[in-house]
Amino acid sequence: MTGRVAGKKALVTGGAGGLGEAIARMLAREGASVAVTDINAEAAGAIAASINAEHPGRAFAYAHDVTDEAAWKDVLARAAADMGGLSVLVHNAGIGGALNFLTDCDLDAWRKMQAINVESVMLGTKHALPYLQANQPGSIVVISSIAGLLAAPGMGAYNASKAAVWLLSKTIALECAKAKMDVRCNSVHPAFIxxxxxxxxxxxxxxxxxxxxxxxxxxxxxxxIGDPDDVAYAVLYLASDESRFVTGAEIKIDGGLSAQ
Ligand SMILES: NC(=O)c1ccc[n+]([C@@H]2O[C@H](COP(=O)([O-])OP(=O)(O)OC[C@H]3O[C@@H](n4cnc5c(N)ncnc54)[C@H](O)[C@@H]3O)[C@@H](O)[C@H]2O)c1
Known part of the structure; x- marks a missing residue:
């Protein structure tokens, strides 16, 4: 099947590499316009250029620090103007970190991780919803982690951040439904990719x-372990109208890790 997200207008944060790049490429391949945003503006520009080489005019790039509320407003306005609206938001940008037991946890490092992995989802959703509402049906996809569902020693900051966005995704889903918006929100939980x-x-x-x-x-x-496309396929489904009755759900992409 092709064109599974034809006509959709998607913004992917952290799109300059890793999972974000795979997601942006997959959405563009299946017919969406894609705004590739990243704190690494140069790499985001290179990804957009390479997508455009295959699908002319389909990708745009923006410098974007997801912890910065003013940057969210600016990037959303520019991306919506360039793409003719916004119907899909993928909260992908995130950081891992040093494996530290809580006895060695550095408060600044903890706060940085919560700002990038958690606050970004709140800020971006807050400012994207008016655009998504204007382009219904809309879809928000939050890249959490299997580490948001299963804890591991030394991963407290990451576990806490990914668990937070797991439940926040459900809050977003319920608030959109309550407001009678056809905007869905779901989380994706990869293991090692x-x-x-x-x-x-x-x-x-x-x-x-x-x-x-x-x-x-x-x-x-x-x-x-997984390949980036293993995750991108799940995002493609959640971004498309194939998942129109799916909201407040989580999809685990973990090779069976959590089934044991
Ligand atoms: N790869 C895995 O094994 C795995 C597993 C589970 C979840 N995840 C999650 O998937 C997402 C993508 O991770 P990845 O593996 O592609 O990592 P990655 O390090 O390859 O890519 C992360 C991207 O986010 C960008 N970024 C970092 N800070 C930013 C900021 N403040 N503002 C905007 N962009 C910023 C980076 O520049 C980079 O391009 C993350 O949320 C991560 O927690 C990854």
Whole structure:
């Protein structure tokens, strides 16, 4: 099937690499216009240019710090003007971090993670809803993590941030429904996916990427870690009208990790 999101106008945060890049490419391939936003403006521009080389005029790029409320207002206004509206918002930008037990937790590092991973979802949703309401049906997709559902030692800051956006997605879903908006909101919960966010695990394996991936694979029943497209396919479904009766839900993309 092609054109599954034809005519949709999507904004993907953290779109300059990793999962965001895969999501932006997938949505564009399936017919959406895509605003690629990232704090790394140069890389976002390169991704948009490469999408446009295949699908002329379909991608736009913006410098965007998702913790900055004024930046959200500015980027949303420019993206909606460039794309002719906004119907899909993918809250993808996020950071992992050093694996620290809470006894070694640094308050500034904790706050930075909550600002990027959690506050961004509140700020972006707040300012995007008027655009989504004007372009119904709309869809908000929040990239949480399997770590928002399952805890692990040393991951307190990340666990807390991803659990927060898991439930926040449901609040958003219910508030939109209550306001009689045809805007859905769902969360996606990947386990380990091959992107730079896994670098701390590679460092723990002495810089040996293959060894790190092999270690991460051990807990995964399907016997591999994920590829970015494994997540992008779920986002494609949630962004499309195929999921029109799905809101306040979570999709786990974890190779069976959480089924054990
Ligand atoms: N890769 C995984 O294993 C995995 C698993 C579960 C969840 N996730 C989540 O998926 C999302 C994407 O992660 P990824 O693996 O692609 O990581 P990544 O590090 O490859 O990409 C993250 C992107 O976010 C951008 N970013 C960072 N801070 C920002 C800010 N303040 N404003 C705007 N952009 C900012 C970075 O520049 C980068 O392009 C994150 O929310 C992450 O927590 C990833």
């Amino acid at each position: 091959k992107t730079p966010i896994l670098d701390p695990f590679v460092a723990m394996s002495g810089g040996d990427e293959a060894k790190a991936h092999e270690r991460l694979t051990r807990g995964i029943p399907l016997g591999r």
